[in-house]
Amino acid sequence: MTTEAATQQVMTTADGTPLKVSLAKAQRRLKIRALLLVAPLLLFILITFFVPVFDMLFRSVENQIVPEVLENTAPLLLKWDDRDGELPPEEVFAAAKEDFVKGAKAKTILRVGSRMNYEQSGFSSLFRKTARRAKNFESPYKEAFIKADRKWGDLDTWRILKRESGAFTISYYLAAMDLSYGPSGDITMKPKGEAIYLTLFWRTLKLSFLITILCLALAYPISYLMSTLPLKTSNLLMILVLLPFWTSLLVRTTAWIALLQQEGVINDLLVYFGLITDDNRLAMIHNATGTVVAMTHILLPFMVLPLFSVMKTIPPTYMRAAKNLGATPTVAFIRVYFPNTVSGIGAGGILVFIISIGYYITPALVGGVDGTLISNFIAYHMSTSLNWGLAAALGVLLLGIVLVLYYFYDKIVGVDNMKFG
Amino acid sequence: MALPAYTTPGERVWFYSYRTICGLIFFFLIAPIVVIIPLSFNAVPFFTFTEEMLKFDPAGYSLKWYEDFFTSLNWRGAVKNSGIIALFSTLIATFLGTVAALGLSKSEMPFKSTIMALLISPMIVPLIISAAGMYFFYSRIGLQGTYIGVILAHAALGTPFVVITVTATLSGFDLVLIRSAASLGATPTTTFFRIIVPLILPGVISGALFAFITSFDEVVVVLFVGSYEQRTIPWQMFSGIRERISPTILAVATILVIVSIMLLTVVELLRRRTERLRGVTPA
16 A cells, blocks of 8 residues: 555656656756767867967976976075075086086087076076086086186076076066066066066057047947938948958058058148148058057947947937936936946947957057057067067966956856857 | 928037038048059059049059969969868868857756857957967977968867857747657658758858858968968968068958958848848848
8 A cells, every 4th residue: 555655656757767867867868968069169179279278378387498408407406505695515516517418419408598598698608608618527516617607606697597497487477577586586576678568568458448449439429320320221331330340350451551651642642732741741650550540440340339239229219208308418318328328338348458459460560669569579479589488478468368358248248149240 | 311490500510510420430431441442453563542543544553463463373372272271160160160059059058158158268369369379289289380280270260150150040949840840750860951950051151151251361370370381361461561562462452352242241141031031020
């Protein structure tokens, strides 16, 4: 009797398994199937995109080359106490001789030299000079080293070497933030004249903000116009926004070069109308003006599209009701219409700001000296100065800024609501 | 739009000045693109209008920059490379992106928003950072300076666009259609190819177009991950502008503007088709 009642309480499927278990199983199967569909892309993005970004993170702190080449010296240096103001003991010099001889043969020692040169200039030539002579060094090695170059008798040389003997370093980040080690090993600001990166970050933020404000000022009136016009007309005007949006970035940058340069269209027009004289042509390109004008033009559609889609949802009755209740057009706009568009302003503004702080191509072509942004310096360290560690550190800092902004963008708009065209 | 008779003079002034300002902004948007078209027919290697051009003297115009574009080995290679790289990266991005979007739109999908955020990140991260990371990593594994490296990089950059457009199409998808297909005796495979695919195809195509244009227009990543051998049209334009600027670049730019007008038309037609299929008629 009792067993019969129990089986009746739990509903089962035809083969006797409880319904709950069976349902959970089916659900799990569906879940796995959904995950399996996403898995190939996830794996692909992981390998082609995330691993490279993590590689950059790793490179910004990595310092393998020093402990690898100076394999005997580095562990001894790490144990050496540099606070008593004396040079390292003789065993360190002996180890260094061995490392230099081996490194000179394998041609790796010069790479340590150029790595250390980022810490203090002079290391590169010091290492080159010492590597040439090291095989003839004889005991006592301390004197031999100092005879080869007086810098080996300088306590600071050894202190810096000790500091950078570990497998990881923060010195790229310090350089990227214009900090450096002071004489006693404490971290200090670089003097004003040498501080380039903070100025650059600050300029990047300032120009991006200016571009965002300009985009907003230009996008607001035309988005409002398009949202109030009948659909046929507004669709036509939309083409004028979408055509630049779809046109290659380089085409638009080229167009601005043709317009803004000294012998370009705008200067020619100004001369033709007698507003400026021929030998007084305006310098509008290869400076910050060129960057701001060209980037405002390029990013304007990114501001118009979200603003327009928000404005289209505001019923015209709101404004009419406000005026009906006695508000002047200005008051009605400020107190009724404008607050309704704030979400569009936030979405477009953050989008334009995010895109412009990481912009590379346009500033590289029209920016000259005072119109270049942080990304141009990342590119410079990657391909010209070959200081990859510093390039990676600058990149990580920029990525950090973008991710913070992106977080706010997600809070305001939601990533899923992103639309194009 | 005519103004009603009761408008005050002040309102009239405001109305017309507002319209003028808007006109100027639209002019600012479109003029730079329009200006380069006549300049690309310049007979002399300058980026400005000559006296002959302004007098509409035929001697002031010439097709030689187009000739240069079509005959130069540099540009021909660039066109070929752009085509190959964009085609293969679009195929990869469209396939992987569509499959993933099908999974993401299932209601059983766990960690949906986290996965979506991960999949979209190649679009968010500034190109210079992606380029730097890929340059470091791809040179470690020997893909730097190869076609495969550039194609993989561009495919990664294109997938977010496919995922977003296809999930957007699927969000308006009526699940009853699948059940009714099943109740009428269709197997899941038949349902997929005869019901789901035709309905999401416009979304897939416009996603593919976005992926294509991303690759076709991309220059930062190709500058670092590629080399001269993989030069694409934007690569060639970039180095052309940096080294010696010639109106051939304007001729290329004009051709690209025409290509983008064509793409814009296709996307617009697809969008209208999707709306029609969903029963949304333009008001």
